[in-house]
Amino acid sequence: MIVPDGYSDVPNGKIAAVVTHLEMTTPPARRDDPPGAWSLRKVDAPAPNWYRDLYRRVGEEWLWFSRARMTDTELAAIIHAPGIEICALAVDGRDEGLLELDFRQPGQCELVYFGVTAGLIGTGAARFLMNRALELAWSRDVRRVWVHTCTFDHPSAVAFYQRSGFRPFRRQIEIADDPRLDGMAPRDAAKHVPIIE
Template identity: 35%
Template sequence: MSISVTTWHLEQTSPADLAPAQAPPAGQGVRIVRAEVPSPEFSRFLYTAVGGDILWTDRLTWSYAQWAEFLGRPGVETWVAYERGTPAGFIELAAEADGSVEITYFGLIPAFQGRRIGGQLLSYGVERAWDLAVRWPGRTPTKRVWLHTCSKDGPHAMANYQRRGFRLYETTVADEPETPVPGPWPGAGPVTAGRPAGE
């Protein structure tokens, strides 16, 4: 079987386009830190923990070497939000030779959603996309920040991007094979009432 998937492409073309989100309360203990040492293990953990419930599957087949090669590219950055020392979500940036920076992945681990962390993380990540060339001498200054999201993504993703000042510039619709939701790691069963199935 196949399902119809709508993909929306959004962009900012000036740092002034960004409409920052209100930060979570100071007592919540949220901080955002760049993962400067490329770590396939950590990046794969973030990818599966955030995307397991919303059909992020394209990197599940990547080898360790593929992860290492991508993360080691000049201009690729991973910024991680922590709440009181626990990873809550991440935003991944990838600079392109023409001065564009793609937000390749962004999201929160489900347990941290609804706590005003996502807006702060997206705002901070977009700021880092605009000043990325400062940290990578020799790169073209950022001229455009872009991303795509689709109808398989979280229900609030599109609204969050638009609230942060992203503008829609292209919409596509395509049929894709229906795939099972992978969950946060291979073999993990569905969670029912806060407990793994079968317990």
């Protein structure tokens, strides 16, 4: 379906975001790590409750909801699948950032989930995490690394990915049930996205 020029109504109870897909087809120039006491920890076979907690703390403000809607069985089938790598950004012994890489498609790596908790935004932690993400992605036999972000994410997300070496190649509109209306997210999450019931 082609969305016509002009305004298009979004039904009450739904949210709509513009999704930007970005990619790189060669490893970018290495960027120095910012100063900070962060480390990256690979998490083999993460427990669904651990994953959900970190996913919520990183993504709730940006309306990450797809994994929150899954049962433990559905979630485990993805995060335990061969070709999926999950890492946590650790700070003072606490997991405060999420990195999920998907190598299941030959020659490609998708940064499925990438982000840090609210208290780390603007500290350089995301730059540290991206440096590790790109090292891990390009350490495999890949020809393409890609990610997508949307207008619900941090306003600087697209610029951050572009500074990291990604270039935009596709734009879509995503419409979904508002997760704040069915209890998947708190009602006060994502104040930058109004609830319309």
